[in-house]
Amino acid sequence: MAKKPPAKVFQCKVCGAQFQRWAGKCDTCNEWNTIEELISGGGGRFEAKQIDTSSPRKYQTPVSVSKVEEETFQRLSTSYSEMDLVLGGGIVPGSLLLIGGEPGVGKSTLVLEIARGISKAGKVLYISGEESASQIGMRARRMGLHTDNVLLSSEIYAENIAQMIADLKPAVVFIDSIQTILKESLVNQAGSVTQLREASQVFLETAKRTGVPIFLIGHITKEGLIAGPKVLEHLVDTVLYFEGDRLNYYRILRAVKNRFGAVGDTAIFEMASDGLKQVLDRHRLFISPESEERSGSVLSSVMEGSRAISVEVQALVAKSAFGQARRMAEGLDNRRVILLSAVIEKYLTMPLSECDIFSNLAGGLSIDEPSLDLAITASIASSYQDKPISRSIGFLGEVGLSGEVRSVGQIGLRLKELQGIGISKVYLPHGNLKETHGVFADLELVGVKHLRELGF
Known part of the structure; x- marks a missing residue:
């Protein structure tokens, strides 16, 4: 057989x-x-399939790090100072950038705002696979964008777009969105993982070959995986996330990956009927403008990328009406609030187990940074005792499980930010006093080793 x-x-x-x-x-x-x-x-x-080694390939000779010549390039400004800061100083020629965000958050509006500024210096190519040219034109007219330097196209094939970029040589290209682009040689449907990777690879090679920066716009789901930019993060040079509540007027552009600048910088925009407006004065967003002293309200400073911003931590402690006390936090780590409430109860002898604790970061900002521990602790203690804290006092420091106050990084930038909003006295970790000795003469700096030294 x-x-x-x-x-x-x-x-x-x-x-x-x-x-x-x-x-x-x-x-x-x-x-x-x-x-x-x-x-x-x-x-x-x-x-496994064997690689043909009959004709060995030639490889590039390795070069010493000390002999590698530094490549100099002129960054392209977006005409928005905050956005340029997020990008590390502007758009790098030949870079591939990814803007991710939930549907409806305003990514297309952001792209048109960038196109508005760049169109003054050269042509901008806008590839839209989701909307027709008339729809984009209506939005552009509503935003007051009237220019012949913004070119619109509804092409969806990656190979044709790459040829279009090579022929037109625009200053910047926007592809909205990458989920609608197809590579003609593949049989997969648009938006699949294979199409996303292969089409993005085409644009990466095009950007490096032509020197034209390309922005990819990607939608994300709740998981942020298959349908969105998580699949492409390792391919692109810069990843930007556009965040915000649809019911809120403010949007935050955050850099989570940047090969040409710092990671973590944010730009804040205000959504208006005629487009997005950058917010330069952040204090009015994250700090209540009223100077009235209220119990449970404490000022502090956090690091967002390469700069510090002032924040207001609020707490409400009330007698629990149920059998088990509740712990709720908005903009802060809920587990951190639970931990700190236990530390306060043990070392400051406050019976918080009988009380509900609600903690909040004013302005809708979300921060998970240990340097806010001392401010959270002070706000909870202030609310429990109904004892207001002066608006001229700031708190910085990480709190350990035994009640000790640990040092934090970038203390100079944080203190400079607090000083700029009128803070005259700061409670900070005792270990950071050496770094600030003789630098901030106008600030009263109080070193704290343990929570008991706060005087609550």
């Missing part, structure tokens, strides 16, 4: 797991497009 041909075997080239049939995703390591077919050798054994 004739021997049956051996069954096909497929193996993941990342984790080595074997399967009886091909699949797009490996169930073992959750990687995509890593499963390949093994070919049969003698005796029914399967071996």
Whole structure:
């Protein structure tokens, strides 16, 4: 009898797991497009496909780090100082940037605002696979954008867009959105992981070859995985997230990856009927304008990327009407509030287990930074005792489980920010006093080693 041909075997080239049939995703390591077919050798054994080494490839000779020449380039300004700061000083020629955000947050409006500023220096190519040219034109007219330097196209094939960029040589290209772009040689539908990666690879090669910066706009789901920019973060040079509540007027542009600048910087915009307006005075957003002293309200400073911003921490402590006290936090880590309330109860002898605690960061900002611990502690203690804290006092420091106050980084920038909003006295970790000795003569700096030294 004739021997049956051996069954096909497929193996993941990342984790080595074997399967009886091909699949797009490996169930073992959750990687995509890593499963390949093994070919049969003698005796029914399967071996991985061999690389042809008959004609060895030439490789680039390694160069010493000390001899590598630094590449100089002229950054392109967006005409928005806050956005230029987030990008590290402006748009780098030949870079591939990704703007992610939930549908409806205002990404297309942000793109048109950037196009408005850049169109004064050169042509801007806007590729829209979601909206027609008339829809974009209506939005542009509503924003007061009247220029011949913004070119619109509804092309959806990546190869055609790459050729268009090479022919027109625009100053900047916007692709809205990457989920609608197809690579013609693939059979996958638009928005699939394979199409996202392959189309983005085409744009990456185009940007590096032509020197034209390309912005990719991507939608994210609640998970932020398959349908969104999480799949593309390793390909692009810069990842920006556009965040904000649809019911709120303010939007935050945050850099989470930047090969040409600092990570963590933010730009704040206000949504208006005629577009987005950058907010330069952040104090009116995150700090209540009233100078009235209220219990449970404390001022502090946090780091956002390369700069410090002032924040207002609020707390409300009330007698619990139920059997178990509640702990709720908005803009702060809820687990951190629970931990600090336990520390206060033990070392400041306040029976908080009988009280509900509600903590909030004013202005809708979300921060998870240990340097706010001392401010959270002071606000809870102030609300419990119904003892207002002066608006001229600031708090900085991390609090440990035994009540000790630990040092924080970038203390100079934080103190300078607090001094700029009229703070005259700051409680800070005792370990940071050496760094500030003789630098801030106008500030009264009080070093704190333990929570008991706060005087509550």
